[in-house]
Amino acid sequence: MPGDNVSTDKPKDLKASVQKFASDLAAKVENFVTDISELEVRTYTITDGQFATVLDDPNKKNDKTLSGAGVQLRAYTRIAFDSDTIVCLPVNNSGQIDGAVWDMHQAAVNQALQSRAAMLRTIGDAAASALDALKKSR
């Protein structure tokens, strides 16, 4: 009966899926806290017309920082896990800071902080759920 195959295969599939998920999650969880322990945000400006040259370069896809003609770092923030913070702002020849760039940089920093907290919450929940599912799948 076709139904017999379904009834015996489904628990096996489920168990295999849970174990696969557990294995994949284990790889992520192990170094997660180290990965998120320091958060860095860099805000760049790029000369008009240079976007494609800088952003579509396949050799630089995985680079942590941007570089190239017309690229300039405009603001930098580093936040440790205990929230100790370093901000570095560029000033022009008159000692003035560009308020518009600062506003955009702050928006990016806020987004990154929210993302870090959400990821920590999600990984904690996922690890707890996966451990529970593994117990039940035995």
Place this chain on the structure above:
Amino acid sequence: MPDKDLRQAVAAFVGQLKDRVQPLIDDVTSVEISTYAAAAPLLESVVTAEDIGIFAQRQGYTRVAFQCDMSGCLETGRTDDVDASVRPMHSSTVAQALAEREKLLTVGLGALASLGVKPG
């Protein structure tokens, strides 16, 4: 065994998370916020330096001290030294750092609790 791998990974995760969260709930903790300014063309080399202070001028510094326990943290002292030119930026960064510290403490404790761990 995948379940053994997950247990080991979760144990490592819990250990690392406890190491990070524990200092936040120890008796005395502090948050330090430094705001530097550098000439625009030099910013890239400044931020990659091991000590930013060598190449950039610190224009704002705040240190906030806390007394903390499991029920929360109480501010016990604050040191401020901020130039007028960076005051709005520095102030918003201080507020952001304090809010982030509280949020990470809550989320970190929540993550540990969901895994059955109580720090301290």
